[in-house]
Amino acid sequence: MLGPMTSKIRLFVDHPLAPAQSLPLTREHAHYLFSVMRQNVGDRVLVFNGQDGEWLAEITQAGKKSGALSCLTQSKALRPPPDLWLLFAPIKKTRTDFIVEKATELGAARICPVQTTFTNSERIRRDRLQAHAIEAAEQCGGTYVPVVDALQKLKAVLDQWPEDRSLLFCDETQAGAATSFAALAPGPCAILIGPEGGFDAAERQQISNLPNAHCISLGPRILRADTAAVTALSLWQAHLGDWT
Numbered sequence: 589m590l591g592p593m594t595s596k597i598r599l600f601v602d603h604p605l606a607p608a609q610s611l612p613l614t615r616e617h618a619h620y621l622f623s624v625m626r627q628n629v630g631d632r633v634l635v636f637n638g639q640d641g642e643w644l645a646e647i648t649q650a651g652k653k654s655g656a657l658s659c660l661t662q663s664k665a666l667r668p669p670p671d672l673w674l675l676f677a678p679i680k681k682t683r684t685d686f687i688v689e690k691a692t693e694l695g696a697a698r699i700c701p702v703q704t705t706f707t708n709s710e711r712i713r714r715d716r717l718q719a720h721a722i723e724a725a726e727q728c729g730g731t732y733v734p735v736v737d738a739l740q741k742l743k744a745v746l747d748q749w750p751e752d753r754s755l756l757f758c759d760e761t762q763a764g765a766a767t768s769f770a771a772l773a774p775g776p777c778a779i780l781i782g783p784e785g786g787f788d789a790a791e792r793q794q795i796s797n798l799p800n801a802h803c804i805s806l807g808p809r810i811l812r813a814d815t816a817a818v819t820a821l822s823l824w825q826a827h828l829g830d831w832t
Contacts, residue, residue, distance in 0.1 A: 595644065597625060597633040600722045600733065605640035605659055610648070613655040622650050634663060636725075638733040641666040666731050669695035670829045671776045673753075675702050676817055677783035678709040678739065683814045687781075688717045690814075692724035692734055694821040695829060699734050700778075702742040706785030712739050746794050752776055755801040758820050760786055760810045769827035772802065777828070779820045781813055 599620075603611050613621070621627045629650050635657065636642040642664035645657040674696045678684045684701075691699050699721065701712055718736045725733045749755065753776040760782065780795070787795070795801050806819050825831045 595632045595634050597621070597627070598642070598726045598729070599633055599635050600726055601635045601637050601657075603637060605635065605637055605643045605662075607659060607661070609659040611635065611645060611657040611659065613657065615653050618651060618653055618655045621647070622652065622655065632660070633657065635659070636664075636731050638725075638731070639666065642731050664731055668732050669697045669734070670825070672696055672821075672824060672829065673698040673700055673778035674781070674817060674821065675700045675742075675745065675778055676781040676813065677702055677704045677707040677742075678712050679784060679813050680708070683812075684709070684712065684717070685720050686814050687817045688720045688736060689724040690818050691821060692721045692730070693728045694818065695825055696734050696821060697732075698737065700737045700745065701739045702745055702780075703739055704742045704783050704791060705788040706783045708784060710739075714738050742791060743794065746798065749798055749800075750776070751800070753778055753800065755780055755795070755798055756820065756824070757795050757801055757803045758782065758806055758816055759792075759803045760816075769804075769823050772828060774828050777824065779817075779824060781817045781820065784813055 599617055601611055621633065627647055629647050631647050633645055634642055635645050641662050644660045644663050646660055647655065648658045649656040672695065674691045676687055678701050688699055703710065714736055721736055722733050754772065756777065756779045758779065758781050806816055811819060
């Protein structure tokens, strides 16, 4: 049973958080709190902004289209995820949404949609995917929300690849090959998941030319792109991330 100082409701707010800080509610948050969740003045919710940790806040104003909160005390310090990026080629809408949600839950620090030769989707709505990342952080208890980048061409991303960041290339042609995540060095890293049609020869060559690129297998079977993203993130976190 919840005590008087706790709440099951968590909201992401675009506002600084500090003791006695007043937080104006957006119309969407007001509708959710007062029409959907039936909260009222004096009730308490948890809020976070991706920078100042999580705070317990009290409802001080409640209206149909607006309202306000007041920060009481910090309930969690900010816990940033490891320095891990996920690069993936967008697929069907619902499955792309799934990748963004699960990447947030699994602790990706940055989510980078990339366009490859065989990418099925040439457009994404970055604002919608960012909203999915926020919602996933609200649900999973995270205090950090990864940035979802705009769609970029894979070649352009690799042309400017940071020298200090490893790239784990999840190659479907390596299905069944032995790969040890434990043998990889810790540090800034990125996981690259390809499109359903795979990578073309030029993309493979550009990836292999990077001095810090590592080709890895995700087991004996070829995985769908969304399954591959979850698998690769889980394996990396278990061996090199904040699960260890």
